[in-house]
Amino acid sequence: MSIISVTFVQKDGSERLLAGIPATGTLMEAGRSVGVDGILADCGGACDCGTCHVYVPPEWTKRVGPPNDIETDTLDLMVQNFEPGRSRLSCQIRLSSELDGLRVTVATT
Numbered sequence: 001m002s003i004i005s006v007t008f009v010q011k012d013g014s015e016r017l018l019a020g021i022p023a024t025g026t027l028m029e030a031g032r033s034v035g036v037d038g039i040l041a042d043c044g045g046a047c048d049c050g051t052c053h054v055y056v057p058p059e060w061t062k063r064v065g066p067p068n069d070i071e072t073d074t075l076d077l078m079v080q081n082f083e084p085g086r087s088r089l090s091c092q093i094r095l096s097s098e099l100d101g102l103r104v105t106v107a108t109t
């Protein structure tokens with residue numbers, strides 16, 4: 001199992017670096033496990049609530065990959081401040097060695 005680091009930029013601009021975490025599970029689970037502000041994950045990762053909304057910077061979108069149809073529908077219906085090409089639900093981003101160094105911004109929904 002790979003060990004990676006990811007960073008969340010919280011709504012107040014402060015950063016939460018999660019260093020040396022296992023590359024398993026989802027980005028949402030990693031963020032929620034340390035109480036990242038704004039990662040509420042009300043539906044527990046079922047891609048149904050939109051309360052794990054993050055922005056992925058352009059330099060990471062290819063490695064993170066695009067949302068599938070179900071995630072796209074949830075983004076359309078459940079989040080405010082949607083940003084095409086950047087908005088993702090962190091419960092749908094599976095951690096992997098490819099995402100070591102990922103830095104996302106928590107959205108305001």
Ligand code: FES
Pocket residue numbers: 028040041042043044045046047048049050051052074089090091092
């Ligand atoms: S946790 Fe509900 S959509 Fe991600």
